[in-house]
Amino acid sequence: MTTWEKTDFEKLQSDAKRRRRLGRVGLYIAASLFAFLAAFPFGWALITMFKQSNDLYVKDNNPFWFNEPPTGEHVGFLFSGTNYLTFVRNTVIVGLAVTAITLALSLPVAYALARLRLRWGERLGIAIFLVYLIPPTLLFIPMTRVVNVLGLQESLLSLLLVYPTITIPISSWLLMGFFKGIPMDIEEQAMVDGQSRIGAITKVVLPLMFPGIVAVIVFAFTLSTHEFIYALSFNKGSATKTIATGVPTELVRGDVFFWQSLQAAVIMIAVPIAFIFNAFLDKFIKGFTLGAVKG
Amino acid sequence: MSPAKAPPRRRYLADNPRFLAALFMSPAVTYIIALVGFPFVLAIVYAFTDITTGNPELEFVGFETFRRVLADPIFREALGNTFWFALIANLLVVVLAKALALVLIQDFKGKRIVRFLVLLPWVAPVSLATITWLWTLDSIFSPIDWVLRQLGLITENMYWLGRPGLAMTSVIAVHTWRIVPLAAVIMMAGLISIPSEINDAAAVDGAGPWRKQFQITVPLMAPIIAVAVLFGMILTISDMSVVYVLTRGGPTNSTQVLSTWAFFKGIEGGALGQGAAVALFLLPVLVGITAVILRMARRREVL
Amino acid sequence: MAVVEVRGLKKHFGEVAAVDGVDLRSEEGEFLVLLGPSGCGKTTLLRMIAGLEHPTEGDILLGGENVTGLPPRARRIAMVFQSYALYPHMTVARNIEFPLKAQGIEAAERSKKVQWAAELFGIDSLLHRRPRQLSGGERQRVALARALVREPTVFLLDEPLSNLDAKLRASARDDLLEFQRRIGITTLYVTHDQVEAMGMGDRIAVMDRGKIRQLGTPEEVYHHPVDTFVAGFLGSPPMNLLIGPDFLFGFRPEQLLPEGISRDDGPRISLTFHVNRVEYLGSERYLYGHIQGFEANKIIAMLPGTVTLPLTADTDHRFSVAEAQIRYFAKDGGDKIPPQPLPL
Numbered sequence: 055m056t057t058w059e060k061t062d063f064e065k066l067q068s069d070a071k072r073r074r075r076l077g078r079v080g081l082y083i084a085a086s087l088f089a090f091l092a093a094f095p096f097g098w099a100l101i102t103m104f105k106q107s108n109d110l111y112v113k114d115n116n117p118f119w120f121n122e123p124p125t126g127e128h129v130g131f132l133f134s135g136t137n138y139l140t141f142v143r144n145t146v147i148v149g150l151a152v153t154a155i156t157l158a159l160s161l162p163v164a165y166a167l168a169r170l171r172l173r174w175g176e177r178l179g180i181a182i183f184l185v186y187l188i189p190p191t192l193l194f195i196p197m198t199r200v201v202n203v204l205g206l207q208e209s210l211l212s213l214l215l216v217y218p219t220i221t222i223p224i225s226s227w228l229l230m231g232f233f234k235g236i237p238m239d240i241e242e243q244a245m246v247d248g249q250s251r252i253g254a255i256t257k258v259v260l261p262l263m264f265p266g267i268v269a270v271i272v273f274a275f276t277l278s279t280h281e282f283i284y285a286l287s288f289n290k291g292s293a294t295k296t297i298a299t300g301v302p303t304e305l306v307r308g309d310v311f312f313w314q315s316l317q318a319a320v321i322m323i324a325v326p327i328a329f330i331f332n333a334f335l336d337k338f339i340k341g342f343t344l345g346a347v348k349g
Numbered sequence: 350m351s352p353a354k355a356p357p358r359r360r361y362l363a364d365n366p367r368f369l370a371a372l373f374m375s376p377a378v379t380y381i382i383a384l385v386g387f388p389f390v391l392a393i394v395y396a397f398t399d400i401t402t403g404n405p406e407l408e409f410v411g412f413e414t415f416r417r418v419l420a421d422p423i424f425r426e427a428l429g430n431t432f433w434f435a436l437i438a439n440l441l442v443v444v445l446a447k448a449l450a451l452v453l454i455q456d457f458k459g460k461r462i463v464r465f466l467v468l469l470p471w472v473a474p475v476s477l478a479t480i481t482w483l484w485t486l487d488s489i490f491s492p493i494d495w496v497l498r499q500l501g502l503i504t505e506n507m508y509w510l511g512r513p514g515l516a517m518t519s520v521i522a523v524h525t526w527r528i529v530p531l532a533a534v535i536m537m538a539g540l541i542s543i544p545s546e547i548n549d550a551a552a553v554d555g556a557g558p559w560r561k562q563f564q565i566t567v568p569l570m571a572p573i574i575a576v577a578v579l580f581g582m583i584l585t586i587s588d589m590s591v592v593y594v595l596t597r598g599g600p601t602n603s604t605q606v607l608s609t610w611a612f613f614k615g616i617e618g619g620a621l622g623q624g625a626a627v628a629l630f631l632l633p634v635l636v637g638i639t640a641v642i643l644r645m646a647r648r649r650e651v652l
Numbered sequence: 653m654a655v656v657e658v659r660g661l662k663k664h665f666g667e668v669a670a671v672d673g674v675d676l677r678s679e680e681g682e683f684l685v686l687l688g689p690s691g692c693g694k695t696t697l698l699r700m701i702a703g704l705e706h707p708t709e710g711d712i713l714l715g716g717e718n719v720t721g722l723p724p725r726a727r728r729i730a731m732v733f734q735s736y737a738l739y740p741h742m743t744v745a746r747n748i749e750f751p752l753k754a755q756g757i758e759a760a761e762r763s764k765k766v767q768w769a770a771e772l773f774g775i776d777s778l779l780h781r782r783p784r785q786l787s788g789g790e791r792q793r794v795a796l797a798r799a800l801v802r803e804p805t806v807f808l809l810d811e812p813l814s815n816l817d818a819k820l821r822a823s824a825r826d827d828l829l830e831f832q833r834r835i836g837i838t839t840l841y842v843t844h845d846q847v848e849a850m851g852m853g854d855r856i857a858v859m860d861r862g863k864i865r866q867l868g869t870p871e872e873v874y875h876h877p878v879d880t881f882v883a884g885f886l887g888s889p890p891m892n893l894l895i896g897p898d899f900l901f902g903f904r905p906e907q908l909l910p911e912g913i914s915r916d917d918g919p920r921i922s923l924t925f926h927v928n929r930v931e932y933l934g935s936e937r938y939l940y941g942h943i944q945g946f947e948a949n950k951i952i953a954m955l956p957g958t959v960t961l962p963l964t965a966d967t968d969h970r971f972s973v974a975e976a977q978i979r980y981f982a983k984d985g986g987d988k989i990p991p992q993p994l995p996l
Contacts, residue, residue, distance in 0.1 A: 063717045070722050082529065084452050085463045088573050092468040095481040096473075098492055102484065110490070117492040156460030159380060169429030170370045185385055187635050191608035192628040195615045196391035198382075222377055251364045275459065280474040282590040283608075287616055298474045302594055313484055320481050324473035331472050332465045340355070464813075548703050550737035554798070555725035555754035568741045 097315035127315030141300035152278040156221040164229030186223035212288040221274040234264030395625035402619040418626045427610040435585040438524040446532030470531035479594040513603035532577040539573030575646035655838040661710035669695040672862030681836045684851035693862040730799035731808040733831045738783040746781040769797040807839040874920045884944030899982040905954035911970040920972040
């Protein structure tokens, strides 16, 4: 081909260098833009929570600056004037319990679907996923009746009973992916070495499932922390509210919004969760790759 | 030599796959049937009755409840809103999440911080994240309005949540904002699963960045993109907290969606039957969208 | 003019120097093999020439023009990867067509070229299949067709035969060589298999830890290794090495013959070979043992099957090596040194 000789290599070189540098700059700009768009409401919440009311509620004051010195009184109000700590305690209790229940029920199902060749195995897997499609917004009305009939209203037990319906389908699906990623040889080796199937699973496979289990713990805990509609429908009294329902309802009394305290609550909850999620992100992606791409 | 005796069955129960299958699956399956199946059936039953909190008797009324629900203009508005919000929000999500995934795949300084910040919208509980937006879009004190006023672009506040068109935009924006991190993470998983030699081959074959994206990367990621869209759709359509916290369905029901309308009718209004009927419409919407997306993904199945 | 030239090329990954100062010039139309153990830098070197890695230092010239820093698509190279990297979602025809599309060639011209490339490799009947429907050998041919359709000036191959099963490998090698000879394109071929390298290369660049140890014809690197690494890497089994007073010396297994079986290669040195074990492989016999006086060094002798002299294990036998076949190396560093007086 004759175009080779006609090519101006010096120009190509400098073009390539410039394009590489632009690409780098572009990457940083894009990253900063995404970070800003994602986080600026939280950034502003962070400022707001320390603002004095006579600073905050002045229309023309610079919202990003402390025109009056910052104060911790609203953050304090969150703890002293509301049941915030109760909400946090409730959320943690429910989160931990639901996560435990989820693991206890999902691990066996996921294993069975991934390993034991069942006649209706494929279809059951899809069925479990389909359950996820039945939203709480459809079930909450009859569910409220069920809870009332069982006498579990106004108690954390109602949430413990119902939240796994949300967490189990998706956790099973995730765990299935992780199980498929572990080669059969390891189990078979254990069985040859004298373990029963159950023994092989508990002693050999489960330890290898650790990243998957962690992913499910993080996911299940997050789902139960986020849940809104069931909590709102079942527990109307302050003592049994979770963060998700308690903060929006109790920090708004009539028409008065306790904005600084509200924002404080949001920051104090969102930041630690994001921190933990960030730490486990790689494991989560791995599980998704196994579950979604290959399953 | 006498023939060997068959080993006792019961001793090796812990190895029997069929027994194990039953054992492993029954707790979860029983639980799901009891706590999802049963209420689901109950919801359908409610929709065929006239049950209210005031009159909790199951009186079968045929399609009367449905007729009443469908005749309500607000219901039709809610149905349309549900559909449009989900569609527009998820279209935006796909584009933005793809771009974000491409960014997060690279190595650069401050990557961990960017990842942390970008995760915030998703990990913050929905109701709380929406509250920050409620404040950010406040009709008097919104900082966005303040900045726009300072720049001289507007003289009077925008009333982001008070005007029907803007309120719908705000709801869509909050949904998109929330879901992009999750979709980006899912897409990152997809990007990683493309063998690096394929990217190398494309570079050697002369593909520039755009060609590589659209002719190689995106087609190979199609199933994962489908999963991300599916999750996004489910989350948008079945969510009620965003609209509930942000606008309560207002102004004048312009942001009402099926899930909030079901809540208002059923719980706050007490008309349980009608609430159930409204909520039942969520099902065909969800199943329909799932079927469409999965079929599109299956057609592109290559690996 | 050298088609591929590399000057002072270095590539550092953090602290590690994957390629540590490489100079190379290829002849036009030659089949140049980059041979070495895994981690020696041969693939990194190839990728830098392709433009997939950016060198830390040094220059790369293709056809006399400095292409360092340019992306692959500006370099008129073609590359075949170990996994063939066929685009799984495209038909064979689309796969082959892809580079032409990227060049902006029009549809009519493109289908002509695709047809030409497909016929060249005998895959024109497979044009509408997808990669997952093809066998290993067919995939290789598609990868080659895709590479050649752009009429590149250099052809880079990264261990393309290692994914094929053994039977297929021989015929694939044959096809590859025949086709390279026909087209006459300069080819750089990476492998860790020294048998493959010896069989295919016009010249072999033996690499270790980021540097080229020796560049020469198969004959040169086999019979005149420049250090102990090359001597040990080429040849299967490798060269026997014995520790002398203050140097090393060695000879290849096939050069250690029973006394009395002579070859026409000059004066021979006699030694006593204590045979521990005999392996009979039909076409050859391997004798494992040690030389009297050098008990610490394990020695292998390789006798062709045509030598039917009975040799038993656990006995001493008289063997000899031609003086001219002995190679000498420094104890320190292993480089080649001139012949030394032997303690035999």
